[in-house]
Amino acid sequence: MMSLLATSPVLRRERRPLSFWLLGAVFAAFVLFLYGPMFAIFVLSFQGPEGGLTFPMRGWSLHWFAQLWEGIGVIDIGAALRRSLLLGTVVMGLTVLFSLLAGLAYRKKLPGGTLLFYVVVASLIMPSIIVSLGVGLMFRLLDGGVKLWLEAHWPEALDTFTTTLGMFSSGLGAQLTWTLPFGLLIMFAVFNRFNPAYEEAARDLGATRWQTLRHVVLPLIGPSLVGIGMFGFTLSWDEIARSSQVMGDVNTLPLELQGLTTTVTTPVIYALGTVTTLVSFAVMGLTMVLMAVWRRRQGRR
Known part of the structure; x- marks a missing residue:
């Protein structure tokens, strides 16, 4: 009886083909290549006061995080x-x-909608630095127009005017050229699968268009909106190329971090990298929690 069970095709362990192990090795190498540098930075950021930028480790402490809290030179992190x-x-x-x-x-036929869609999505395939240079040039030309107008109509304000370049003008616009196409593509995918019968049923019950949107459409697409929000924040959080020429006289954290890589020679820069990465993970974790809560509330209804 035991011999029959041992030779049973159901219980006998199936041998993996060679291709399985080869593909597994390639996947493991890819994961190591993708996340290995991040883990190395995490580990090196917890070195002692005598630590350097490379292995081997020299003690364990939170010394470099304390240094980061106190500030790095003249840069206000x-x-x-x-x-x-x-x-x-x-x-x-x-x-x-x-x-x-x-x-x-x-969701409806828009005149020129196809052209507008391709214009928006084209931002994804354009080199990011070219987008940054173009946005920066546009706002510098705007500066010239503003100065001419002030000179002709409000000369007193000309002395205080500097530039229209700024974090919430040119910087915001440059980053939206990166985040909006992703959000738009996600919404297209969502609405392509959306069943309009739910809206028709709501209208048959006497709901207005606004009530249908608020109580039917938005709850159903809510998790997708949360995902779009996560994309928007994380893409903005680590953006460098599109922000490099448009931030005016202030820098975001990624731009400061890029500048520090050429001047800072201590693990404090690894501590900064660890903090920024943890913020990204926190945003992703919060997004997953919000989506789980949303689904639970919808399930109760």
């Missing part, structure tokens, strides 16, 4: 962190709002 958080929050909100409105608009 705390201010850069607050600026990035604020800008990322604004980009997130606008990305969700504009993506939702565009998704609703494209």
Whole structure:
């Protein structure tokens, strides 16, 4: 009896083909290549006061995080962190709002809608530095026009005017050219699978268009909107290329971090990288929690 069970095709362990192990090795190498540098930075950021930028480790401590809290030279890391958080929050909100409105608009036939769609999506394939240079040039030309207008109509304000370049003008616009196409593509995918029968049933029950949107459409697409918000924040949080020429006289945290890589030679820069990565993970974790809560509430209804 035992011999029959041992030779049973159901219980006998199936041998993996060689291709399985080869593909597994390739996948493991890819994961190591993708996340290995991040884990190395995490580990090196917890070195002791005598630590350097490479292995082997020299003790374990929170010394470099304390150094980061005190500041790195003349650079105010705390201010850069607050600026990035604020800008990322604004980009997130606008990305969700504009993506939702565009998704609703494209549910109907729009004159010139196809051309507009390709113009928006083309931003994804353009080199990011070219977008940054173009936005920066546009606002510098705007500066010239503003100065001419002030000179002709308000000369007193000409002495105080500097530039229209700024974090919430050119910087915000440049980052939206990166986040909005992703949000728009997600909303197109959502509404392509959306069953309009739910809306028709709501209208048959006497609901207005606004009530249908608020009580039917938005609850059903809510998890997707949360995902778009996560995309918007994380893409803004670590954006460098499109922000490099448009931020004016202030820098976001990624731009400060890029500048520090050429001047800072201690693990404090690894501590900064660890903090920024943890913020990204926190945003993703919060997004997953919000989506789980949303689904649970919808299930109770």
